[in-house]
Structures are given as C-alpha cells and as structure tokens.
Amino acid sequence: MLLxxxxxxxxxxxxxxxxxxxxxxLPTETxxxxxxxxxxxxxxxxxxxxxxxxADHPLIVHVPDxxxxxxxxxxxxxxxRQLMQAFWPGPLTVIVPRAEGMAAAAAGxxxxxxxxxxxxxxAQALLREALALGVRGVAxxxxxxxxxxxxxxxSHVRSEFDETLLILDGxxxxxxxxxxxxxxxxxxxxxxxPGVLTRxxxxxxxxxxxxxxxxxxxxxxxxxxxxxxxxxxxxxxSLAQIxxxxxxxxxxxxAVYSRTKPARLPEFWRPMPVDARMAAxxxxxxxxxxxxxxxxxxxxxxxxAETAWDGVRDRLSRAAAAFAADAGI
Numbered sequence: 001m002l003l004x005x006x007x008x009x010x011x012x013x014x015x016x017x018x019x020x021x022x023x024x025x026l027p028t029e030t031x032x033x034x035x036x037x038x039x040x041x042x043x044x045x046x047x048x049x050x051x052x053x054x055a056d057h058p059l060i061v062h063v064p065d066x067x068x069x070x071x072x073x074x075x076x077x078x079x080x081r082q083l084m085q086a087f088w089p090g091p092l093t094v095i096v097p098r099a100e101g102m103a104a105a106a107a108g109x110x111x112x113x114x115x116x117x118x119x120x121x122x123a124q125a126l127l128r129e130a131l132a133l134g135v136r137g138v139a140x141x142x143x144x145x146x147x148x149x150x151x152x153x154x155s156h157v158r159s160e161f162d163e164t165l166l167i168l169d170g171x172x173x174x175x176x177x178x179x180x181x182x183x184x185x186x187x188x189x190x191x192x193x194p195g196v197l198t199r200x201x202x203x204x205x206x207x208x209x210x211x212x213x214x215x216x217x218x219x220x221x222x223x224x225x226x227x228x229x230x231x232x233x234x235x236x237x238s239l240a241q242i243x244x245x246x247x248x249x250x251x252x253x254x255a256v257y258s259r260t261k262p263a264r265l266p267e268f269w270r271p272m273p274v275d276a277r278m279a280a281x282x283x284x285x286x287x288x289x290x291x292x293x294x295x296x297x298x299x300x301x302x303x304x305a306e307t308a309w310d311g312v313r314d315r316l317s318r319a320a321a322a323f324a325a326d327a328g329i
Contacts, residue, residue, distance in 0.1 A: 001163065002154060005122035005170040014168050015129035018043075018138060023050060025143040025157045026126055027170025028118040030091050030178050030195070031150040031284065032157050033062070033140030037130070038072070041105035044139050048105075050161065053146040058108035059139040060093050060116050060179070060221050064127035069115045071136055074099045079206055080184035086205040089119035091175050091195050095183040095218055106139035112185045112218045122170035141221055142178065143167075147322065149230050149287045152176050156288060176281035177311050181220050182210065192220040194310035196280050228284070228315045229322030230291040232298050236320045242299050251297075255290045258301035268295055276308035283312055287319070 003010035005027060014024045021043035024035050034050065036043040038061040048055045063069045066084045070076065074097040076084075083094055098104075098113040107113045115137075118124065127138060142150035143157040151157045154169035180195030182202060191199065191210040203210055213223075222228075232255070237245070239260055245251070246264045255268035262269065270286050273279045290298050300316055303309040 001165065002158065002167050002169055005125075005168040008125070010168065011122070011125045011129050014126055014166055015133055015135070017166050018126075018130045018135050019133040021046075023047065023165060024126075025154075025161075025165055025167040026123050026138070026140065027120050027154070027168060027173060028062070028123045029120045029173060030118070030175045031152055031173055032143040032154065033138075034143035035062070035138040035140035037135045038103045038106045038137040038139040039135070044103075044105040047139065047141065051141065051144070051146045053141065055105070056108045056219065057224070058110060058114060058219055058221055059106045059141050060114040061103055061106055061137040061139050062116055062118055062123065062127060063137045064124060064131055065089075065117060068131065068137065069117070072099055072102050072113050072115060073097060077184045079182075079189045082205050083182060083184070083202065084117070087197065088117040089124065090117070091119070091179040092116065092197055092202075093179045093181045093221075095181065095185050095192065095220060097185050103137070103139065108219055110218050112183075114181060114220060116179055120170055120174075122168055126168060147224070147227055147229060149228055149291070149319075150178065150284050152284050174281070176283060176285070177315055178222050180311070181223075183217055183220070185218065186216075190214070190217055192217060193223055194314050196277055196311050198307050199310070200307065224318070226322035227318040229319045230287045230298065232291050232295045234287070234298050234300060234316065234319040234322070236302050236316055237299050239301050242301060245299065253294070253296035254299060255293070255295040255297070256299045256301075257286055257290070258299075260301065266299075268293055272301060276303075276306070276312060279303070279309070279312050283315060
C-alpha cells in the first residue's frame with residue numbers, strides 16, 4: 001500500500017505499524033529500506049523472511065540522531081564518534097560493539113551492530129515519530145528480494161513485494177547506492193563497503209588511513225561476493241571489448257551501459273554519466289529499466305579507476321559476480 005511520505009498522517013500510520021512489529025518500506029537518501037523495529041527480534045525476523053535473506057547476514061539499524069544510537073552500542077569508539085559528527089545524518093554506517101540484549105537479530109547474532117542516521121526528510125520524520133512511540137531504532141536493509149537490485153523509487157519496492165506492505169513514498173533517492181560502511185569496533189577503522197563518500201573524505205576526518213577488509217572483519221550488509229544483481233547477466237567490459245562484441249555479432253537481447261556511445265548501437269544503449277555521483281544515482285534504476293525491457297545481458301563499461309567511483313565499481317563488480325557464479329566462471 002503506497003502512502004504519501006509528505007503527509008504527516010501517513011508517516012504517523014507507518015510509525016504505528018512499526019510500533020506494532022509490522023514491516024514498513026521507507027525512503028532514505030541512499031535506497032529504499034524494508035524496516036522493522038530493531039528492538040523486537042520477532043519483527044526483525046519478518047524482514048529476513050520477506051526478503052529471503054539469511055538470518056546471519058546483518059542489517060543496519062537506522063536512528064534519528066547520534067543520541068539515539070547510544071542504547072544500541074556497548075560503547076562508541078572515538079573513530080565512530082568522529083564519523084558520526086562529520087557525516088550524520090548522511091550515507092555512512094558505523095560498526096560498533098553492540099549493547100548486550102539489543103538488536104541481536106538485526107546484528108545477525110554478532111557482538112557488533114551497524115548504525116546509521118539517514119538524511120532523507122521522510123526517513124527522519126518516520127524515525128522521530130516512531131521514537132515517540134517507543135521504537136528506539138529501525139533495522140532496514142534494502143527493500144528488495146535478497147541479492148537483487150536495490151530500489152531507488154517506491155514503484156521498485158511495490159514490484160518486489162505483495163500489495164499489503166506499507167510503503168512510504170519519498171520520491172527518487174538522491175544518492176542511489178547504499179551507504180559506506182566503516183568498522184570502528186577494532187583498534188583501527190576498516191572500510192567494509194564503499195559508497196559515495198570517498199576514502200579521502202573519511203580519512204580526513206579520522207586522521208589516519210582506512211584499513212582494508214580482512215578475515216577478522218565482522219559480517220556487514222551488502223558485502224557478499226555476489227549481490228545487487230538483476231535477472232539479466234551483468235558483464236563488466238572495457239570499451240574495446242564492448243565495441244568488438246558488437247562488431248562481431250550485434251547480439252539480440254544485449255544492452256550496453258557505457259560512458260561512450262558505441263560505434264555500432266546494440267538493441268538497447270543507455271549512457272552512463274561521466275560524473276561518479278550521477279552514475280551512482282542512476283545505476284540501480286538503469287539496471288531495473290533494462291531488466292524490465294527483457295534483455296538477456298547488460299554489458300557495462302568498466303568504471304574509471306578513480307576513488308570517486310569505488311562505490312559504483314563495488315556494486316557492478318558484485319552484480320557481475322552473480323552472473324559469473326551462475327555461469328560457473
């Protein structure tokens with residue numbers, strides 16, 4: 001059921017549903033989330049069931065402000081405090097030690113928890129309304145079936161779930177890919193998932209380099225090797241490989257998503273923005289559009305090597321890994 005996120009009565013209705021332990025889809029500046037009250041493990045179990053998501057793959061707890069994060073944390077390391085002050089509300093998740101007895105299901109059973117304060121005004125209104133009803137935080141992964149393309153518009157969410165799900169419509173998501181995730185639970189901060197915030201931006205706040213993910217890192221949302229995949233096979237290719245493939249056979253049912261227009265046009269071509277933030281904004285919507293068009297394969301030009309493209313490159317690499325896994329490559 002689609003509700004107007006600009007309507008206070010609709011926000012109140014959604015908050016009341018969360019307080020009862022029901023699921024609500026909500027807009028954030030990154031992607032739409034499928035939310036449940038994080039302090040109710042039975043309600044959170046509904047998220048895993050609806051998405052078909054493994055129960056040990058943790059969720060992110062969304063809170064309206066830094067003060068509301070405190071009940072979920074056994075402690076807030078200094079690195080987490082610095083990042084929260086610099087980037088909240090915004091597209092950054094911090095992993096911190098989890099308070100005993102809080103959000104165990106949302107954390108996938110780990111002793112750490114991911115916390116984020118979203119910037120979207122509808123998300124903020126919902127979280128504050130829910131807090132007034134005793135909901136201390138909302139656990140919310142992307143509002144789509146597990147492993148598939150994240151939704152950046154309310155219509156995308158509606159296409160994924162049955163009509164009984166309450167969906168707060170907040171328009172297009174401004175950012176378009178999920179938040180950066182930084183593990184602050186250990187001695188040195190570790191980048192677990194890139195987003196639109198660059199390494200340089202995060203490191204400037206921390207005053208030290210971000211470490212790369214290692215075997216000891218906690219599990220985190222959206223970090224599986226194969227993820228973010230449409231039904232069509234995604235192939236990451238150089239422009240030369242795309243041009244060569246089109247010249248050889250001009251295959252039917254192939255779409256190309258590239259920054260440069262191919263010399264020989266395929267059945268479907270969509271231009272990729274040359275600006276990394278715009279590319280992030282458009283990425284999931286384009287993949288969904290091409291999927292809806294019924295293409296078999298989506299050939300995507302490799303993103304540039306610049307760090308500004310790390311988030312887009314990460315999502316495309318995981319989407320392509322899903323194709324490689326299915327093909328036995």
